[in-house]
Amino acid sequence: MSVTKTKVRDFRSAVERLKEISGQYIETDEPVDPHAELSGVYRHIGAGGTVMRPTQTGPAMMFNHVKGHEDARVMIGLLASRERVGYLLDTPPERLGFLLNEAVNHAIDPVTIPNEKAKAQEVVHYADEPGFDIRKLIPAPTNTEEDAGPYITMGMCYASDAETGESDVTIHRLCLQSKDEMSMYFVPGARHLDVFRKKAEAEGKPLPISISIGVDPAIEIGACFEPPTTPLGFNELTIAGGIRKEPVELTPCVTIDEKAIANAEYVIEGELIPNKRVREDQNTDTGMAMPEFPGYQGIAVQELPVIKVKAVTHRKNPIMQTVIGPSEEHVNMAGIPTEASILQMVEKAMPGKLLNVYAHSAGGGKYMAVLQFKKSQPSDEGRQKQAAMLAFSAFSELKHVYIVDEDVDPFDSNDVLWAMTTRFQGDVDTSFIPGVRCHPLDPSQTPEYSATIPAKGISTKTIFDCTVPFHLKDKFKRAAFKEVDPARFAPSLFD
Structure with a gap:
């Protein structure tokens, strides 16, 4: 692992860490269209995963000029390399599953800081203001030309059970449907937030929800744990606390009774509306959603729950984070927690x-x-x-x-x-x-x-x-070679 100086505690410090390491970060000033072009570019640069070939594992990439969004930049591929995840979590890549297993066993609860200290709320846009439109405020790309619409692919969705007070954070595919509405896809029977949503809906009540975009990669990895390692009532933000050995900072939302990640680049505040559904591809009629992790184009769902957006807050000069659905980034976010869960269960037995x-x-x-x-x-x-x-x-x-x-x-x-x-x-x-x-x-x-x-x-x-x-x-013994120090003979290859 290379020696680095920047301490990673939020999205921007993660970017700075990558800048210190050769081959892990590039940026471009070439204008890019967020509609299919941005993902089309990164498919060749560093998507990897189950993306159709040609592709490769490459550096994270910053697009400095996104058409239609002159005040924002878009970053893709932050976690699209296991080696890069290791740099960002200060752990050798082959030991990442062990790190997460340890973090689950030494979880640290998040803390709440006041609004005035929350960088995520430096700029506030209220949905009842004239001209409000999340599609103009948030440079969410489409992965392909068939996509149902612009998708938020790296939103940390945070909500709570009104009865128990238990909270959870997970990542979902969120399609921007109108100026103040998004659809939210839940894998059937697999997400705690869906339990909260159904519980609120049964009572005819909306479920407040915040979506934090551009956060500490420890949060993004920790959010992908699933049962039985993290059962209902286990807040995965505590795992990020265990990774960093300090609590994640939350802050109260400005329009809803919920919290958001205080140092996020963007936060969307809204409510899941009871008994309201929308067709995922209502704006395109392609029959497709977006590319999913198995490498195939996802099928648009006929009826999805709807988030009514109440506000968008963000840091000054925000950076939008996105991923290609089938990329190596998904492999790392989903796979490393999977490794930790398997290690934990087998080790006990x-x-x-x-x-x-x-x-x-x-x-x-x-x-x-x-x-x-x-x-x-x-x-x-x-x-x-x-x-x-x-x-x-x-x-x-x-x-x-x-x-x-x-x-x-x-x-x-x-x-x-x-x-x-x-x-x-x-x-x-x-x-x-x-x-x-x-x-x-x-x-x-x-x-x-x-x-x-x-x-x-x-x-x-x-x-x-x-x-x-x-x-x-x-x-079945493998051929044994003499143990030597190859750096004596080819030092440039082993720096």
Whole structure:
């Protein structure tokens, strides 16, 4: 890890940190259209993930001149590299799952600061003012020309249960529908905010909600934890506090009875309106939403809950943060918390056996995990599959688990495929678990794909055991090379 000076505690300090590290940040003064062009550019620069090739993992990118939004800039790709996430969270990239696991176990509650100290409220726009239009205030891009509209893809959505006072923060796809309305997509049965929303709606009441954009990356990563690691009532902002070892600062909203992240670049204040729904693509009629993490264009939903916007606040000269839906950025935000959850559950059951986990890029950080497992004695044989079963329990949306030995790098796809080629027999080492609920955005999980699938979202979870049987370990030793210091011979490659 490079030596850096800037302490990361908000979005702007994160950008400054990247500027200190060669190859991690670029910016352009070339005018860019937020409608499809901006994402089209970054697709080539650094999107990676499940984006259609050609793409690559590259630097974060700042667009200084966004057409139609002369007073704002747009940043994309802040977290689109695991190495970059490591720099921003002060942890080697292969240890990030362990960092988050530790943060969950040492969570720190957020604190509230007064409005006058909140940088996110340096400028305030009220929805009842003449000319108010969130589409003009917020430079939200579209990923493709088919998108249902401009999307906020990195909004930290914060709301509370009116009965219990419990609060939660999650990330949702938010489409700008009009000058003061947004649609909000909830994955069925998977988000705590949806529980709060339904509870308020049953009572005929709106649910106050704030959307903070451009925050400390520790908040963005921590917000992506899911049950059972963070059950209903667990505020994921406490995880960011655990990562930074200091509390996240919130501030009261100016128009609703809710709080927002005090140092955000933008905050949208609004209410989820009870019993009001909108067609996601009502402004385009494309039938599409936006590209989702599996790499396919999302299908527009016919009826989505509506947020009525009450105000937009922001810092002076704000920076809009966005992501490409299927990019490596999603892999890191979803995948690293997944790794932490799997590490936590397996460690409790069989301490010391699971050495590491990688929520692989090919699965968007959700569908595919590689488990590095160590067998130390004959009785460990078979426990590797138990670990895989626990991984499915730790993260219900997981579809495929690959298990490798301690001499295989789980973060190196070539090494994993080598293990699968030389340590795997399909009829012996594959385990199928059919008829299990997975994630609804996988297009292969439909009755149309296979008559064995009873309903959309049902999948066959699969374990690929690419480990050597314990009694044969001495026959599968990799060629051993002499340990040397290569920096003596090629110092420029090891600075």
